[in-house]
Amino acid sequence: xxxxxxxxxxxxxxxxxxxxxxxxxxxxxxxxxxxxxxxxxxxxxxxxxxxxxxxxxxxxxxxxxxxxxxxxxxxxxxxxxxxxxxxxxxxxxxxxxxxxxxxxxxxxxxxxxxxxxxxxxxxxxxxxxxxxxxxxxxxxxxxxxxxxxxxxxxxxxxxxxxxxxxxxxxxxxxxxxxxxxxxxxxxxxxxxxxxxxxxxxxxxxxxxxxxxxxxxxxxxxxxxxxxxxxxxxxxxxxxxxxxxxxxxxxxxxxxxxxxxxxxxxxxxxxxxxxxxxxxxxxxxxxxxxxxxxxxxxxxxxxxxxxxxxxxxxxxxxxxxxxxxxxxxxxxxxxxxxxxxxxxxxxxxxxxxxxxxxxxxxxxxxxxxxxxxxxxxxxxxxxxxxxxxxxxxxxxxxxxxxxxxxxxxxxxxxxxxxxxxxxxxxxxxxxxxxxxxxxxxxxxxxxxxxxx
Ligand code: PFF
Numbered sequence: 001x002x003x004x005x006x007x008x009x010x011x012x013x014x015x016x017x018x019x020x021x022x023x024x025x026x027x028x029x030x031x032x033x034x035x036x037x038x039x040x041x042x043x044x045x046x047x048x049x050x051x052x053x054x055x056x057x058x059x060x061x062x063x064x065x066x067x068x069x070x071x072x073x074x075x076x077x078x079x080x081x082x083x084x085x086x087x088x089x090x091x092x093x094x095x096x097x098x099x100x101x102x103x104x105x106x107x108x109x110x111x112x113x114x115x116x117x118x119x120x121x122x123x124x125x126x127x128x129x130x131x132x133x134x135x136x137x138x139x140x141x142x143x144x145x146x147x148x149x150x151x152x153x154x155x156x157x158x159x160x161x162x163x164x165x166x167x168x169x170x171x172x173x174x175x176x177x178x179x180x181x182x183x184x185x186x187x188x189x190x191x192x193x194x195x196x197x198x199x200x201x202x203x204x205x206x207x208x209x210x211x212x213x214x215x216x217x218x219x220x221x222x223x224x225x226x227x228x229x230x231x232x233x234x235x236x237x238x239x240x241x242x243x244x245x246x247x248x249x250x251x252x253x254x255x256x257x258x259x260x261x262x263x264x265x266x267x268x269x270x271x272x273x274x275x276x277x278x279x280x281x282x283x284x285x286x287x288x289x290x291x292x293x294x295x296x297x298x299x300x301x302x303x304x305x306x307x308x309x310x311x312x313x314x315x316x317x318x319x320x321x322x323x324x325x326x327x328x329x330x331x332x333x334x335x336x337x338x339x340x341x342x343x344x345x346x347x348x349x350x351x352x353x354x355x356x357x358x359x360x361x362x363x364x365x366x367x368x369x370x371x372x373x374x375x376x377x378x379x380x381x382x383x384x385x386x387x388x389x390x391x392x393x394x395x396x397x398x399x400x401x402x403x404x405x406x407x408x409x410x411x412x413x414x415x416x417x418x419x420x421x422x423x424x425x426x427x428x429x430x431x432x433x434x435x436x437x438x439x440x441x442x443x444x445x446x447x448x449x450x451x
Contacts, residue, residue, distance in 0.1 A: 025177040027231060029321055037270055047216045052224040059436045059439060077339075078237025079099065080339075094398035101391035106359075107359035109328065115143070123310040150366075176323070184323075187312050201279065226443050230388050237395070238331055241327075252417045274296065277299045278296070297310060362380040396440050403432050404436070412429060
């Protein structure tokens with residue numbers, strides 16, 4: 001049976017563009033539109049952005065290429081890839097961390113995506129902008145603290161994710177990304193134009209682009225690096241899994257660079273859609289996680305045609321979250337399909353449902369279950385912390401060490417698609433051997449409180 005299944009041709013992306021859009025869809029998500037703007041706001045704006053860009057170039061691109069290369073070479077899921085390349089060695093544990101991280105991240109990702117869906121409909125009906133600006137925080141707190149309503153939106157979101165993933169690589173994931181990613185680009189460009197043409201927008205643009213290095217702390221550097229991993233979907237085998245469906249003729253270094261540039265460009269544009277508007281209406285850029293659910297609706301209220309832009313904005317977040325969530329679910333789905341010989345349909349429904357159920361305590365922990373804490377954090381924050389600041393860096397560290405050291409230089413250069421003596425190839429190996437492991441290890445030591 002296992003033989004029979006193994007010999008079935010593995011699913012593949014229909015086209016190179018389809019693969020690129022799917023990988024961009026994975027990378028561009030809540031991280032770009034929700035998290036990047038608020039951490040930029042909290043850590044001082046442009047100086048933080050410069051550090052972030054350096055992290056993407058020095059560590060993000062090389063690790064993404066390592067993931068693509070491992071996946072494409074083996075045509076296996078996040079765990080199977082390591083078993084194939086280094087049989088009998090413990091490297092496959094990296095993939096198991098990834099599958100675990102996927103469970104955890106998708107569980108709370110679905111909760112926040114549910115909020116975005118709900119805010120889209122509230123914006124459409126006019127209810128959102130009917131709330132007076134100064135009551136927006138209470139309104140948001142009341143909504144996420146409610147036991148039932150966020151759960152219903154989370155259910156709807158997870159159901160859509162499952163329905164897409166059940167259809168498979170070409171007919172589900174690729175097809176939907178081909179429709180949704182261009183839509184996302186158009187929505188964002190409209191919002192940026194609106195924001196930067198508001199009277200008083202200049203201050204927000206300066207906040208993003210004129211660096212003040214005195215605002216930069218050591219903590220900011222580590223947050224920038226941690227976020228680079230999250231934003232590029234690295235460290236949990238997503239890009240190994242997507243890479244495993246890539247045809248042989250695709251140039252992987254170009255793909256990794258392209259996806260990273262698109263993801264970073266999108267985050268910067270999201271900043272340009274948000275901060276000029278926030279400054280133009282005299283709001284606080286450092287409002288934290290509530291920036292887009294509290295500050296922005298109040299901004300839309302003051303803007304001509306605000307309701308129209310509010311609908312576009314929350315739709316943008318919902319769509320971006322959807323294409324990322326799809327890629328996260330595909331990690332355990334691909335693993336269970338191979339390991340337990342489950343059909344795609346069975347794996348997707350069972351795993352999607354378990355992840356959804358696991359998200360319920362996250363959602364409730366922001367309201368009724370707020371008293372219950374783990375290491376001083378409510379359930380939602382504890383899961384986010386474990387996944388984003390421990391498991392993702394750990395996965396990233398392992399994949400860098402694996403391709404940098406364990407595989408051997410020749411083999412790594414070969415699977416990465418570099419020719420003999422390529423300078424880029426040498427730089428890639430250098431980053432994987434020295435730069436990435438050291439910096440990622442620092443993030444881990446910092447987030448676990450050791451330094
Ligand atoms: N990159 C996504 C974002 O920025 O929202 C989140 C994500 C997707 C993280 C896939 C990790 C992952 F494997």
